[in-house]
Amino acid sequence: MSEENKLEGLNKPEYEITPEMRSNIAITTLDRIYNLGRRYSVWPLMFGLACCGIEFICTAASRYDIARFGMEVMRPSPRQADLMIISGTVTKKMLPQIVRLFNQMPEPKYVMAMGACASGGGPFKEGYNVVSGIDKYLPVDVYVPGCPPTPQALLHGLMKLQEKIDGESYFKRFRERKENIEAIPIPILGPDIIDPRDYEIIKNPSKSKVAA
Amino acid sequence: MTEAAPVVQSVLETRFPGVVTPDERKGYEGYIVTKEKLVELATALRDEMGYDFLSSVTAVDYLSEEETNLEVVYHLYKSTGGGSLVLSVQLPRDNPVVDSLVSVYPGADFQEREAYDLMGIRFDKHPDLRRILMWEGFEGHPLRKDWKEAYHNEDTKPFSNRWPDGQIFRSEDKNPYGKNNIYPVGFDPTKWEATEESLLYAGLGKAVGEKGNIETDYLVVNMGPQHPSTHGVFRMAVVLDGETIIALKPVVGYLHRNHEKIGERNTYLHNMPFTDRLDYISSLSNNFGYALAVEKLMGKKGAPSERAEYIRVIMAELTRISNHVWAIGFLLNDLGAFFTPALYAIEERELILDIFEATTGSRMMCNYFRFGGVARDFPEGVLQKIRDLVFERLPRKIDDIDAYLTDNEIVLTRTQGVGILTPEDAIAYSATGPMLRASGVPYDIRRADPYGIYDRFDFDVAVRYHGDCYDRFIIRLDEIRQSIRILEQALDQIPEGSVISGSNPYQVRVPAGESYGRVEGPKGELGFYIVSNGKPHPWRYHVRAPSFINLTAMEKMCIGQKIADVVVILGSIDIVLGETDR
Ligand code: SF4
Numbered sequence: 001m002s003e004e005n006k007l008e009g010l011n012k013p014e015y016e017i018t019p020e021m022r023s024n025i026a027i028t029t030l031d032r033i034y035n036l037g038r039r040y041s042v043w044p045l046m047f048g049l050a051c052c053g054i055e056f057i058c059t060a061a062s063r064y065d066i067a068r069f070g071m072e073v074m075r076p077s078p079r080q081a082d083l084m085i086i087s088g089t090v091t092k093k094m095l096p097q098i099v100r101l102f103n104q105m106p107e108p109k110y111v112m113a114m115g116a117c118a119s120g121g122g123p124f125k126e127g128y129n130v131v132s133g134i135d136k137y138l139p140v141d142v143y144v145p146g147c148p149p150t151p152q153a154l155l156h157g158l159m160k161l162q163e164k165i166d167g168e169s170y171f172k173r174f175r176e177r178k179e180n181i182e183a184i185p186i187p188i189l190g191p192d193i194i195d196p197r198d199y200e201i202i203k204n205p206s207k208s209k210v211a212a
Numbered sequence: 213m214t215e216a217a218p219v220v221q222s223v224l225e226t227r228f229p230g231v232v233t234p235d236e237r238k239g240y241e242g243y244i245v246t247k248e249k250l251v252e253l254a255t256a257l258r259d260e261m262g263y264d265f266l267s268s269v270t271a272v273d274y275l276s277e278e279e280t281n282l283e284v285v286y287h288l289y290k291s292t293g294g295g296s297l298v299l300s301v302q303l304p305r306d307n308p309v310v311d312s313l314v315s316v317y318p319g320a321d322f323q324e325r326e327a328y329d330l331m332g333i334r335f336d337k338h339p340d341l342r343r344i345l346m347w348e349g350f351e352g353h354p355l356r357k358d359w360k361e362a363y364h365n366e367d368t369k370p371f372s373n374r375w376p377d378g379q380i381f382r383s384e385d386k387n388p389y390g391k392n393n394i395y396p397v398g399f400d401p402t403k404w405e406a407t408e409e410s411l412l413y414a415g416l417g418k419a420v421g422e423k424g425n426i427e428t429d430y431l432v433v434n435m436g437p438q439h440p441s442t443h444g445v446f447r448m449a450v451v452l453d454g455e456t457i458i459a460l461k462p463v464v465g466y467l468h469r470n471h472e473k474i475g476e477r478n479t480y481l482h483n484m485p486f487t488d489r490l491d492y493i494s495s496l497s498n499n500f501g502y503a504l505a506v507e508k509l510m511g512k513k514g515a516p517s518e519r520a521e522y523i524r525v526i527m528a529e530l531t532r533i534s535n536h537v538w539a540i541g542f543l544l545n546d547l548g549a550f551f552t553p554a555l556y557a558i559e560e561r562e563l564i565l566d567i568f569e570a571t572t573g574s575r576m577m578c579n580y581f582r583f584g585g586v587a588r589d590f591p592e593g594v595l596q597k598i599r600d601l602v603f604e605r606l607p608r609k610i611d612d613i614d615a616y617l618t619d620n621e622i623v624l625t626r627t628q629g630v631g632i633l634t635p636e637d638a639i640a641y642s643a644t645g646p647m648l649r650a651s652g653v654p655y656d657i658r659r660a661d662p663y664g665i666y667d668r669f670d671f672d673v674a675v676r677y678h679g680d681c682y683d684r685f686i687i688r689l690d691e692i693r694q695s696i697r698i699l700e701q702a703l704d705q706i707p708e709g710s711v712i713s714g715s716n717p718y719q720v721r722v723p724a725g726e727s728y729g730r731v732e733g734p735k736g737e738l739g740f741y742i743v744s745n746g747k748p749h750p751w752r753y754h755v756r757a758p759s760f761i762n763l764t765a766m767e768k769m770c771i772g773q774k775i776a777d778v779v780v781i782l783g784s785i786d787i788v789l790g791e792t793d794r
Contacts, residue, residue: 046440047438048444049444049445049467050444050445050467050469050489050492050789050790051489051492051576051577051790053444054492054493054576055575055576057554057558058558058562060551061554061555061558061559061562062555062558062559063558063559063562076439076440088467089467089469091465091466091467091468091469092392093346093347093465093466093468094437094445094466094467097437097438097466101438121392123485123486123489124469124470124471124474125363125383125392126361126363126364126365126383126392126470126474126477127361127392127469127470127473127474128354128361128362128392128470128473129345129346129465129468129469129470130392130469130470131391131392132363132383132384132391132392136390136391147577148575148576148577150575188401188404188406189347189349189350189406189408190349190395190399190401190404190406191349191350191351191395191396191399191404192350192351192362192393192394192395193391193393194393194395194401194404195389195391196401198389198391198401199401199402201388201389202389202395202399202401203399203400203401205388205389205395206388
């Protein structure tokens with residue numbers, strides 16, 4: 001795509017711009033220009049959980065080069081990160097830390113479940129220390145299948161995330177969300193992992209929909 | 213079992229009459245020891261008979277109609293080479309207590325904690341007996357046969373609701389919480405008090421001891437589990453005096469994926485892909501170890517075909533190279549040279565992964581070995597690719613890495629003299645692999661207790677003598693060069709033929725008995741301990757994980773060093789959390 005066309009792609013709603021100005025000027029909405037910036041600067045949290053984390057590192061290395069998407073700036077601190085890639089098996093022992101990290105990330109933030117484990121427990125689902133999918137605790141934006149997903153699959157997932165960002169409106173979504181953001185309650189390591197939101201069912205499991 | 217066994221047996225029986233009896237069960241070759249004399253016996257074995265290396269400690273739950281015993285199993289070796297001596301102690305189920313061996317073999321520390329955690333065996337006089345993989349306060353001891361997890365479906369696979377009925381349900385739909393959780397009856401979460409952290413700090417306090425009379429405060433620093441240089445979800449609690457470390461406790465278990473519990477439900481072949489996910493950087497050597505352990509039990513029927521033996525060696529050595537370049541790259545990362553050296557390392561690793569992908573179908577999770585051979589032959593052209601890599605590219609690239617790094621001023625000052633482990637300590641702490649050899653102990657299982665066809669190749673056991681981080685870095689370069697040598701010979705000699713002996717069945721018949729298969733993995737001695745009762749599933753499946761046991765010496769190496777060096781020392785051990793926590 002030539003420079004000129006790129007700008008034209010941005011030019012929406014379509015206003016008539018004289019041909020000699022087309023390489024310099026585009027008229028667009030604030031949302032679009034804002035999202036353009038955001039989609040090319042998604043900073044992932046530097047955070048690997050298991051085997052999938054290794055493929056994540058390979059994606060960041062020279063052959064697959066995540067920098068093409070503006071995502072090579074990995075932040076070890078959640079305060080500076082936009083995207084949490086859950087790259088591996090989530091265990092119960094690790095879960096409180098993951099939830100805490102998520103709570104520490106500033107909005108707008110995204111979660112990607114990379115691999116079978118993060119999406120649904122994967123090969124270790126039945127294990128007593130394994131959380132069967134991070135979406136039981138955190139809101140997931142993109143799921144990437146695979147065990148481990150190849151770097152290509154991860155890149156595809158990141159492109160899906162970019163598409164998602166494109167479709168968002170800062171003024172609608174984040175203003176609204178900002179007002180009713182609640183931190184996710186941090187699970188507690190009890191006789192088994194305790195989600196504070198489940199207190200009532202734990203005390204009286206027979207009240208649940210699927211009484212055992 | 214060693215050739216020297218009869219000698220040992222007669223010595224043991226005369227020295228310890230009534231204490232040591234040969235294990236008469238079919239398929240067992242060890243000795244049963246009474247628990248009262250265990251420490252005394254271990255001391256004699258170590259000091260007088262040369263069994264100075266405690267490789268593995270684990271426990272087995274023999275729960276059946278006739279039997280309820282728990283059994284602790286010890287595997288001892290000589291650091292000069294040779295086969296194993298297996299001791300087991302039988303304990304009653306209701307009060308399983310045995311004396312700790314930490315005073316004789318400090319390397320038993322974490323392994324005994326693991327047996328306590330997962331099997332509920334208490335080790336008397338253990339200095340810090342806490343749970344290690346699960347957290348303090350967790351309900352039950354999961355590896356006991358009568359303990360059932362939340363998503364428990366059936367004891368063995370394949371589950372009848374999957375096959376032949378094909379009625380699949382989601383286990384969360386049957387669980388009242390919709391999650392993989394289970395609580396004791398009448399449990400009230402609002403009254404729960406967690407003790408995990410307080411016990412950890414109490415353990416640290418014990419290690420620090422009384423303060424001197426100068427009024428300074430010690431500082432406790434927690435590194436991890438989310439820390440960019442802990443190689444995954446590893447945590448260390450460190451006590452500092454100024455910048456100097458005075459106590460350190462590794463905290464693991466953040467990636468405990470219940471490998472062993474799941475493995476005991478799987479059939480033998482089912483477990484092969486799971487072993488890939490142990491040390492996920494070097495899946496093919498995990499395959500090797502597991503295949504070896506099961507083939508040992510299968511006896512003659514399990515012997516691999518000739519071509520398969522060569523393919524196994526080629527794959528295992530390529531894995532070692534890819535693991536070591538990765539380790540070197542990330543060690544430099546830990547030294548502060550962020551990502552550039554790692555990029556060079558990953559470049560070579562990618563080329564090796566291409567070979568794996570072409571041959572096995574997957575870059576990382578190869579699932580390639582079968583009992584009696586390997587899953588498929590090299591596709592066309594791949595052997596040539598390997599030749600190009602081994603004869604042309606790799607030697608040159610390794611020399612490059614060597615030239616860039618070995619004499620680098622910063623590398624030298626940051627690593628020389630840092631994190632020293634003496635040979636005596638290395639053996640005592642059951643360190644294996646590059647860590648042991650960098651301390652001056654020339655112990656390589658490929659030589660000391662050869663498996664596969666390693667006895668046919670001409671190679672040197674790499675050794676370095678200072679035991680510091682620098683030597684642990686250099687020894688990996690040495691080992692890569694030796695691996696290239698082995699590869700050159702294997703590539704020259706590889707015969708044509710079938711890659712599997714027999715028909716590659718889905719269900720193998722494994723006679724009853726116990727076996728311990730160990731390989732020299734890139735990280736150290738990787739052992740698989742398997743107890744079979746003749747059924748299609750292993751009764752006990754235990755992994756002796758080198759990353760986990762090498763960590764036992766971590767505190768020893770770190771005390772007196774500066775906090776900034778901890779990261780380097782950890783990097784030089786080269787751990788992978790999938791294997792540490794299993
Ligand atoms: S999805 Fe597979 S590769 Fe990824 S963490 Fe889980 S087991 Fe490992």
